[in-house]
Amino acid sequence: MAFLKYEDVVITLGNEKIFADTAGISVDASVAESRNVYGEIERYAPTNGLRGELSFEYYMTGAIPSYLNMTGIPDTDTRNGAFGGLVFTDAYARSYNLEVQPYSPVKISSAVDFYSALTSSISASSSSPTDLPYWKNQYAHGVRSYVLGAPSNINSTLSVSYSVSAARRPIYLAGETSPTRVTKEAVEINMSLRGDNIGDFLLVSGRHAEITCHMLDMNTNTTLDKLKCSGQITRQELSVSPQNYLNGVISVRQVFQ
């Protein structure tokens, strides 16, 4: 079989199959040309280890999975994974973001870095979600999800954006091509609310906000997760356009580490 179909490509991270809607994987080798004194290229030499990225979008079918947890687990937590039969190791979550809008299902865009080569070979496989023990058939949806903690003069919230990101830096020992450790730095949560107002006016030091977005299953009213951002409002904006409404946006930033 020359080309695998969408239905034949299973993505795994740690022990969990990812219910990905779309996914991609890439690996970059950092190489630079080495020149001799005459300016001629002698060879290409690595300047850093391999760095790969697994990116995927999936419908939020439960709590944020542990493999994307960047705020509650140590930076040594690492996972292996597979993508369509190709295997990688030393994977670390780098970012995820989502947007909650009225009457829309919630989709999460995630990125995971890995610091290994791809091994094995592409092969067809399949996995029925209903056969998996962690399958719940629940979907976070904007028709029920709601926000608590928005500034009091924002009466209607039109959408919420939420993102968590971390910078990853691999540490290599001399003579090693795999990192001995990958640090987790600059972890921060950003949340922005679009609504009919912008809250109290900003001070020079920002303004504190504690906002929680309760992610609810669209059918059963079950809370799947609570996405919190407790930090400073760093930006307020207002905009208007023809045939449209005055919209206000507030952006809240919480630094974790």
Added chain:
Amino acid sequence: MKNASLPYNQQVYVNGTGISGIQSIEGNYGITEQNVNFAGFGYVTGLISQPMQGNFTISRALVSEDPFLNLTGDGTDFAFSGSVFYERPNLGGTLDNTEGNYMSGCFGFHSGYLTSYNISCGIGEVPSVSVAISVYGDLGPGIDARYNKGEATADNPAIQVPNQGGIVLTCDGSSTNRITSFSYSMELPRTALYALPNTTAADLTADSVKWKMPAQVDLSYPVESTANFTMEIDDYETKNLYGALTGIHIHNTDITINNDSGGQIVKFDLTKSRLISESFSSEVGGPVTVNLTYKKYSNKR
């Protein structure tokens, strides 16, 4: 036995008022779904991905004051409900739908907004009205739009059939040329703004409808009104096409429909409307006619 629900035993109500002269009524809704697919498996389910809205269209003969004309405005005060009751022959074949005795079928809507209004008439006809309604609330069976749910007698409008002499039309050349038909339409596009629920989980559990409905429904301005007159020519002369380059022709047009005793049923004022098209036609066996189309745009204020 399989029977049929026939139109002679049906009633239509809008905002508590029984409507006479209904020629047709049609209601529908559609749900937009987004397919959920998983890599390594394929299609799993569909999730609602657009606000749930419905549409109704009603056409009627203008045989009384038109209740829809009071519903062309902006804001929640102009939201209305409606329902059609129809007999269900196997359940007694009556329209009795009082509490505990639901014999008739009912198909209706909550929170509807008028999105277009059309009226037209030709010589020898009763004016006909058709309206389009966007529904932002629930739609389907069991929605009772009768006055006090039918427990009290509604103050339904009296039947007033307009005759030809009671229709007064004014446009360019109307004093010396014969208008044989007219139509008038108002486009009333609505914008619904949906917000996330900001209520507590307890309210959501209560399955209240408030978080399913739009936070705001507004009229999108400008409102476009179009009047169209067909005239048999005596002394009317059309305008030059290139004449529009030196200024669109602006006229006051007016449509008034009175009942047989001279009382006004409806009136449409298109002061300073813009002549945007003319068509000239002549054929064997008929007089020369022109068709004039005027438009007027109205802002919020």
